[in-house]
Amino acid sequence: MDIFYVxxxxxxxxxGDCDAKKLNEASNDFIRHICRLHEGHGDRxxxxxxxxxxxxxxxVLRERYHNNGQxxxxxxxxxxxxxxxxxxTMERLGTPQEDTGGKTGCPPGEGPPVLWTADAINLVELLYACHELKLFNNGEISLKDLTAHVCQTFGVDVKNVSSYYARMRRRKGDDRTYFIDRLREVLLRKMDTDDEKQYRRNK
Structure with a gap:
């Protein structure tokens, strides 16, 4: 293994290639490779x-892109x-799993963990909307507890959920619900694309 492999x-x-399809495919490959490396390489x-x-x-990249615009x-x-x-992954390296012969990483036969790889504020925006609609526990759960559970599940560090909400409120105009609006946009686009494909097949 080359330590400096990119x-x-x-x-x-x-x-700076922000093509969503390319990034998602490359991200999945990156996670699989890291998981296999963590599980199978003998030199910790x-x-x-x-x-x-x-x-x-x-x-270094995070600092470059921080506050670099939409x-x-x-x-x-x-x-x-x-x-x-x-x-x-670095944290798990120091914690051997039981019944794995001293190896750590993904359980045998399973894929990598499901992690939220977008900005934390996007997840908070989604959770605020879900909480307002009482989509979890019929609304019988506090926003704090809901956020803590979901963020822990998906590996997101959110220490103060209200600070993220304050940032959303400070957005201007149509950008206040940027992520939710984006979800609607991409899903409608996919539906339109699939409708067009089906129409062509049926011609």
Whole structure:
């Protein structure tokens, strides 16, 4: 294993290529590779230095994209998610799992964990809307408890959920619900595209 190997995913992020499809495919490949490396490589110290090098490059990218405008928001979100995944993997390196022969990583036969790799504020925006609609526990759960549970499940560090809400309220005009509006936009676009494909097949 080359400690200074650069994944195609990292190259896309460094080039500022914000094509969602390319990033998602490269991200999945990156996570699978890190998971296999963590599970199967015998030299833990070498794996640790490899991950540390990845984290360093990703941290530099995070600073580059921070406050760099909406054009690079997808890249910034991917960078934050990748850093969290690398950090979690580094933490697990020091905690051997039971019944795995001293190895750590993904359980045999299972894929990588499901992590939220977009910006945390996007998840908070979604959870606020769901909470207002009482979609969890018929509304019999506090927003704080809901956020804590979901964020822990998806590996997101949200210490003060109200601060994220304050940031959303400070947005201007149509950007106040940027993420939810974006979800609607991309889903409608997919439906339209699939409708068009089906129409062509049926002609």
């Amino acid at each position: 994944y195609p995913y990292l190259l896309l992020l460094e080039q 110290l070498r794996v640790f230095f490899h991950l540390q090098y990845m984290k360093f490059r990703l941290t 054009n690079h928001l997808p890249c910034y979100c991917h960078v934050v998610g990748a850093i969290m995944y690398v950090e979690n």
